[in-house]
Amino acid sequence: MKKIASFTINHDLLTPGLYISRIDGDCVTWDLRMKTPNAGDYLEQKALHTLEHLLATRLRNSSRSDEVVYVGPMGCRTGFYVVVRDSVSPADLTGLLREAFAWAAAFEGEIPGATRPECGNYLEHDLSGAKAEAAAYLEVLKHCDESTAKYPE
Numbered sequence: 001m002k003k004i005a006s007f008t009i010n011h012d013l014l015t016p017g018l019y020i021s022r023i024d025g026d027c028v029t030w031d032l033r034m035k036t037p038n039a040g041d042y043l044e045q046k047a048l049h050t051l052e053h054l055l056a057t058r059l060r061n062s063s064r065s066d067e068v069v070y071v072g073p074m075g076c077r078t079g080f081y082v083v084v085r086d087s088v089s090p091a092d093l094t095g096l097l098r099e100a101f102a103w104a105a106a107f108e109g110e111i112p113g114a115t116r117p118e119c120g121n122y123l124e125h126d127l128s129g130a131k132a133e134a135a136a137y138l139e140v141l142k143h144c145d146e147s148t149a150k151y152p153e
């Protein structure tokens with residue numbers, strides 16, 4: 001089997017940021033890298049899960065919800081992938097994410113979709129952890145724009 005594109009980037013050069021992972025037709029996969037790979041600090045599983053619920057909820061209720069194809073965590077727990085249509089420009093996407101992460105960082109109340117019938121592991125959640133990670137990535141996003149969206153080589 002051939003190596004898939006996301007395994008060919010050098011993870012030793014990656015630092016937290018917002019990168020274009022790949023483009024397939026009119027779908028753009030964005031790499032929301034929240035942690036430096038292989039550096040010993042990963043998103044805790046419970047916080048990652050809650051942040052997934054918050055981000056998916058917010059992005060799918062945004063003004064560009066029809067152009068959001070997928071939101072999901074990386075198995076290595078260093079970030080998320082968000083797939084959007086190419087009608088969402090890098091500047092628009094950055095703005096959407098800044099808004100969504102700010103919303104998540106300040107979230108109060110019941111975690112969306114976290115009841116037993118709605119979620120596959122409904123007890124595995126950590127809202128305060130998710131909020132702290134959202135706040136941390138919001139700081140990263142302040143320094144991200146189209147000029148930083150290319151993977152380092």
Ligand SMILES: [Zn+2]
Nearest residue numbers: 049119120121
């Ligand atoms: Zn869930």
